[in-house]
Amino acid sequence: MGMGRAPRRRSSPAAAAAAAVPSLLLFAVLFAGRAAAFGDPQGAATTELYKHASFFDRDGDGVVSFEETYGAFRALGFGLGMSGVSAAFINGALGSKCRPQNATSSKLDIYVEDIYKGKHGSDSGSYDSEGRFVPEKFEEIFAKHAKTVPDALTSDEIDQLLEANREPGDYSGWAAAEAEWKILYSLGKDKDGLLRKDVARSVYDGMLFHRLAPNWKSPDKKRLSVIREN
Secondary structure, three states: OOOOOOOOOOOOOOHHHHHHHHHOOOHHHOOOOOOOOOOOOOOHHHOHHHHHHHOOOOOOOOEEOHHHHHHHHHHOOOOHHHHHHHHHHHHHHHOOOOOOOOOOOOOOOEEHHHHHHHOOOOOOOOEOOOOOEOHHHHHHHHHHHOOOEOOEEOHHHHHHHHHHHOOOOOHHHHHHHHHHHHHHHHHHOOOOOOEEHHHHHOOOOOHHHHHHOOOOOOHHHHHHHHHHHO
8 A cells, every 4th residue: 555645754753752752662563452472373474563573673683672672763763862761661561571481682682473472452453463464453443533534543533542442441551552653643644634544554564664764674684574574
């Protein structure tokens, strides 16, 4: 699907993203599903969630280090402080969850093939339990909440979406979903303040990140991605 109006690269995050960064939870698993400990999903390396998280794995070794998360945030236009805080929070939260039991590397390392283990509740359900994209759930977002423009969400409509998805007592899920959607809106909104459907869709497999930071992936990483996806 085409991008329509391509989001403009900003030299610094918008105010909404700045406010959300301290509460960032699982930025690398945007819109993920309910928290659970599933077995290794079949075909994990071909799921949209895997591809999404792989953006942060710059050297293509299957592991996202603290340094890589930090570098990805810098490439996306975040400042030094925000990038450092975000990397510490994300790798600190996911490192212990998204790793094989016999892993001996740093506990801050996130293993991309295990990224589905770090998913949270109060989300849209557009990823299933194994990290696969669910088109029906994605379309439901716009069918229910895109009232101003059929194929786009305003800031107020995103607030309504977040409220509708909240599960009772799931405070960490609420915070995660709000931070994720606010950051996506900040990065992807057009000049009219609209988050277009095609832009939102492009975040599920990480393509939005690649468009915003085209020089982040090294040549070796690009080659490895082609091998894995084929």
